[in-house]
Amino acid sequence: MEQHTSLRANPYILACRYWDYMKEHPRRKNEKLNLYYERLLANKPSPDLEATDDRSRAIRYAKEHYESFYEVRDIECIIKWLDEDDANPKAKPVLIAGSPMQRLS
Numbered sequence: 226m227e228q229h230t231s232l233r234a235n236p237y238i239l240a241c242r243y244w245d246y247m248k249e250h251p252r253r254k255n256e257k258l259n260l261y262y263e264r265l266l267a268n269k270p271s272p273d274l275e276a277t278d279d280r281s282r283a284i285r286y287a288k289e290h291y292e293s294f295y296e297v298r299d300i301e302c303i304i305k306w307l308d309e310d311d312a313n314p315k316a317k318p319v320l321i322a323g324s325p326m327q328r329l330s
């Protein structure tokens with residue numbers, strides 16, 4: 226019952242734990258999965274910690290920032306940000322509220 230409460234407490238739960246939510250709240254007859262939540266990077270399986278390919282890096286980033294609802298189409302942009310951060314570790318970019326795909330330097 227404790228997990229049930231935690232799943233309802235977070236307004237972004239479907240952005241990061243869609244599959245857990247669906248296990249707890251099974252679909253009704255003829256009800257389809259939500260393709261949008263299914264495709265969010267934060268809902269993809271966690272990659273190996275050693276994986277350094279772009280998709281794995283983007284999934285890890287999306288899981289940390291699930292409230293931004295990153296999708297597969299955002300991988301290129303996320304990788305660009307991560308590469309910029311690696312090149313300039315002192316600068317901490319800020320996400321602009323309401324527009325997660327833009328950043329201030």
